[in-house]
Amino acid sequence: MRPFSQLLDGLVYTRSRNGKLALIADYMRRAPDPDRGWALAALTGQLDLKTVKASAIGDMIRARVDPVLFEMSRDYVGDLAETAALLWPKAEDQPAETDDGSLTLSMVVGRLHGIGRAEAPAALAAMMDHLDASGRFALLKLATGGLRVGISARLAKTGFAMAFDLDVDDVEQLWHALHPPYAPLFAWAEGHADRPDPGRTPFFRPFMLAHPLEAESVDLDDYAAEWKWDGIRIQIVGTGEETRLYSRAGDDISASFPDIARAFTGHAVLDGELLVKGEFQGGQAASFNALQQRLGRKAVSAKMMNDFPAFVRLYDILLEGEADLRPLPWTARRERLESCIASLDPERFDLSALIEAPDFETLSDIRAGARDAAIEGVMLKRRDSPYVAGRKATLWYKWKRDPLTADCVMMYAQRGHGKRSSYYSDYTFGCWTQDGELLPVGKAYSGFTDEELKWLDRFVRTNTVNRFGPVREVEKSLVLEVAFDSIHDSRRHKSGLAMRFPRIARIRRDKPASEADTIEGLKRLIQ
Structure with missing residues (x-):
């Protein structure tokens, strides 16, 4: 698991596209079969395990560490899997908290494929006892189906193609005729076998x-x-x-x-x-x-x-x-x-x-x-x-078309992922009803600069009035000008509205929250 967990760490903390491609290509050349095939499946979203729910992970860690410590740590870290991986105690018979290489990615996938939800927590715990913090994080992400490391399936395939000097479009043509762990694909890429024949498979062509x-x-x-x-x-x-x-x-x-x-x-x-x-x-x-x-x-x-x-x-x-x-x-x-x-x-x-x-x-x-x-x-x-x-x-x-805009009030904030895991960067905002109630109308995590993110993070930390797990409720005093492509009726939201592609256009420090827009005003924007 160590090479795979190191790959995930590198992808999370590497910003440049070329840097990510180099990491993927190097892993694909070095890792053995079938580990690299399962890794490629995980990176492209083709490895559907989801053997354990988030609540089960919470129960597992609460049984091993002080629950108050866990809740405080989770609030700080913002990610359940990362918190559990960092807090997981060393097993009594484990001399050091290291990944000794005895647990490979293919072994993990095989074990997770063969168990049900009832058996999953015990099996996960046994594997986590043999991994370091990075390995535990990778394991939990695989087990919950939440592997998000800032790359697309196309980028992963491009990294694979770069590793073996192939045309990514040629790889794409074969992709949907093959299945994990892609042994024929790697054999062809390394020159050990002929190009796989997609035959009459209805395969994808790049757009x-x-x-x-x-x-x-x-x-x-x-x-x-x-x-x-x-x-x-x-x-x-x-x-x-x-x-x-x-x-x-x-x-x-x-x-x-x-x-x-x-x-x-x-x-x-x-x-x-x-x-x-x-x-x-x-x-x-x-x-x-x-x-x-x-x-x-x-x-x-x-x-x-x-x-x-x-x-x-x-x-x-x-x-x-x-x-x-x-x-x-x-x-x-x-x-x-x-x-x-x-x-x-x-x-x-x-x-x-x-x-x-x-x-x-x-x-x-x-x-x-x-x-x-x-x-x-x-x-x-x-x-x-x-x-x-x-x-x-x-x-x-x-x-x-030009976006619509509305002045909304920040209501809640949550930590981001990857390089934003230390910042409150995901903001829920709302508008006023005729009765003076503030109802959520959307959530945004883009549109602001790095400097504005730091300012918003400080605002959240100094104006928190309540906490709900990783979510902070803030004082209803900051107005955000939100740009969005369109707005529609929605049965899923209390406000009855749903925004399409909302993003933060401006931080309106000059505007009182009482002067933000209303739900009725937003409804008039619906076509």
Whole structure:
């Protein structure tokens, strides 16, 4: 476990992308099989253990150390697994608190795979007695499914590819035809075996992405404009025998949207936006909040599919049959997509319409007036652009609509993760009701500078009025100007509202809390 725990420590405390890639590549070259395969699965989110609940970890540590000490330490550290790893007492027969190498990552994975929730605490405790603090932290993160070390699945695959001088897009093509611990992948990477054959597996192709528009204008003779819809970007991959749906990160989300997967029986690869039909939009796209009800579910009931019917608004076509259309210009692919969509179920698939505008100034006016619940902004696509992986300058642009803002009052704060674990950096904020009650309307942990973070952290520490585990309630005196993309009705929140992409725009030290915005005022912003 020591090499793996050292890798996690390095990833948490390394800021640069190149630094993280170097750490992953070095581990993949040095670690033995199958440890490195299980590590790659963990880093890419393909290792689904979750054998123990957080409450069980709390019970385990309270039985071994003073409960008051644990609660005080957890409040300071902010992370349950990190607190338990640091406080875990040395076993009586353990001469020193070191990882002696007798417990490997593959042994841990095998043990956790083979036990149920009732047996998990005792098994975890036995393994923790043989690990140092870093090893215990890694073990607890694996066991709870909470492995967050500041990297994406794509970055982990890029690190693997860099280790063996491979093309990450080639690795991506093979990825979904293989399973942990990826023995054929490593054998090919090291030159011991032929390249694995994905065969007729419906595998993921990397998405083409857009740069934010920074120019004052573009020539609409060269660029086509269409709406940027506020759902999730997905890829539909069909072989004629099987269909899978992939998110932008390459995650297989077919189980969350089986109705879409069943509806596509063709042999093609399509790019589009996954949306939910709105009850009050005449069947048009609802807000992201509606789609969120289905995201991340491993199984979806018939009632859920009926209450939140999903459909895909198609943007592009990458492959049709065995023909790879990606080298073709956007205009040619658009024609093929328009022909293809005629054969698809109109209840599940439609075409993202182009925005007709004679010039950029007119397009700007159209964008400024768009406050549809499901519109994020405008996409600009160069008419002669091929479909290429990643972000390529001048080919596609995203032009998001200007954010909405509201003055809110900080109510609660919680410590962050990784390099922010020592700071209160996650803030819950609220607005006033007509009766003078402050209700939470959102949570944000971005938008501020490092200096502003230090100031906010000091404010939380000196203005705490109550504590709830790792959460601090603060005096209701600080106003934060919050920027957000849109706001929607929500049944899950007491205020009845949910913000989309909230972030801190300004710290309003000049404004009294009594003058912050109201719930009624926010409701008027709902489209």
